[in-house]
Amino acid sequence: MWKLTRPDNQHDKLTRDNLLDLQDHQLVRIESVQDDQRQVWVLTARGHQEAKRLLEPKGIRVSVLRREKYHPVTGALLGGSYDDHAAAVTSTAAELHRAGIGHRLGFQTEVAHRLGNGYVQRADLVMRAPASGVPVMLLEIDRRSEDAHDLVHKLRRYWQWGRMLPPGTDKYTADLARSRPDAIEHVDHEKRLWRRVYPPTGREGLAPVAFVFADTTEAKVANTVAVLEEAGRRYWAPRRYDTYHRGITARDYGQAVPVVVTTLEQLQEHGADAAVWRRLGHEGEVTLTAALDNSDGDALYRRQAARADAEEKQRRDAEREAQRPVCTRCGAKFTDERWEETSMRRRRWEAGDLGVCAACHADDVAREQAAAEAARAAAAVSAEPEADDGQEPGGLRGLFRRRA
Template sequence: MDPSITPSAPRCQGPGVPAGQDRRTGGRRRSDNPLVQRRPTHRKNSTGPRRRELLQALGIFQRATPDQLWKLTRPDNQHDKLTRDNLLDLQDHHLVRIESVRDDQRQVWVLTARGHREAKQLLEPKGIRVSVLRKEEYDPVTGELLGGGYDDHAAAVTSTAAELHRAGIGHRLGFQTEVPHRLADGYVQRADPVVRAPAAGVLALLLEIDRRSEDAHDLVHKLRRYWQWSRLLAPDADKHTVDLARFRPDAIEHIDHEKRLWRRLYPPTGREGLVPVAFVFADTTEAKVAATSSYWPSRPSAGGEL
């Protein structure tokens, strides 16, 4: 037989040994089957502090992407890889779950019922309101898990808080979303997030997040409602002060701020004046700017810049 066509291995092998392979003495290994699910070697169990941070953040903001959670918990890290690894570990412990995947392929994470209970234990003793649990809903026909909507406004609110925290403004536990401020006529003005200093309970500012979906008139009305709310008297104000404000509306300007409702809810901030309110314009595009240019015309500054 021509050596060039001689088989590279004996034709006969022992039972169970493929041609061309030596007999194994150590038994079968998991790596023999590439379809077997294996835990990635880079995954490590989340530590106590990281577990607590993620549960607290999701307890406050309800839903968030790994990028947002990274900036809300460990902004000093270079990227969100460690956050993603810790989320996967918390998922293994049935504390968090993926609710949906956004158009940019970022996963939206929420708490499970078990994780929500643990977040309550971490937040409620500190006087922090826990967001409502996002329940799992299934398609009645297919039985598939339905992904909840993570609307652009909710995403912008969380992203704003994340960027502020990353910039050193506010603490992770100092944010609260959808805070109600009830006016005298019963109307409730809700601040998107409120930034507070958690150690002293001091207000930093009220934030309104606008995605260029409201015109200037709507924003002015919001400012006026905050102004009206800041003029309300505290429930325990004396009768003379109440009568003065009722029969002489202009007299409220001369009533001590200590007797106002807002000073009972938000302790002094170290600055004069009423509750500070800031507008954040998120997701701004050239098209949105052009559509609202009549309301927000650009004005050159003293240096000539817009």
């Protein structure tokens, strides 16, 4: 609570005094004390009602009331279950907030994600930090109380939830999604259920998931991450782009769940904004935004595809240039227009000699036109009648005159 509400304070006195004041007004109570003397504070029934009245009109969901439980024999107050886990979840949110990642009202715990079979996958923590480059991230806090394969099942459920369609989907899209198992991959993310719940991530793929390990050893973390990488590959791993281009090394993250891992101890020691996050499928630890970015994804593909298109165009142009005809008379290469004129059947009738270039063809046309003009002039001269001094024009008129 201290780190989450007052991250800049060097001690927790202010937070403790506020909790004590709330306790005096019967709004909060101490549920249990941890082994390290940390106290677990929860809302009373009165405090829970007050919190709902203040927060729910603002769209802030309040968790369920943790009721007091007493030992049936001794009557002693019993601490609630999952105290250590709840403390780890709150500490994770506090470390993220302390590093400037996410507003304190941008965190929600136990957020339900209902699958098609009715199963509800609850995220330990959901963070919305658009100002930090992480519009949404689902966090699972594991104190090694779960088997590694249980975490794989959680990852699978988040992947399945990201492929669901919302109620009221149009018939065409619904029929397309049911047509075959992978048809949902052709449905844009904007039409899926998860986009009605969370904002766009600004990156390819589904909503990212973070596994934060707490109160465990490095060896156990390494073993768990190895199982996540191997058994959960179908859900986090990118695919090859379906393209005719060659030499494309970029990967398609469009249907993958970005998964990052870290430990609560690293967050507390170095800060959540430090290089303490590792992306499954990548080596080394980087900052959170660097881990979520797909450096070998869509941006790289567009660059490589553009370069491949340019190289393909150059190759086709070179091949075409090598096939360009050469004039049999002067040795000049055909222009594109002359090449088209001699190649297209509907234009060959006016192309003349198919083996000569445009300039030589123009010379041929000029000579033909000159010869035709000369022939017409000669024909016109030979068609003129010879002069006759004693005969008037018009043969019939002369005949009639002789009869008279």
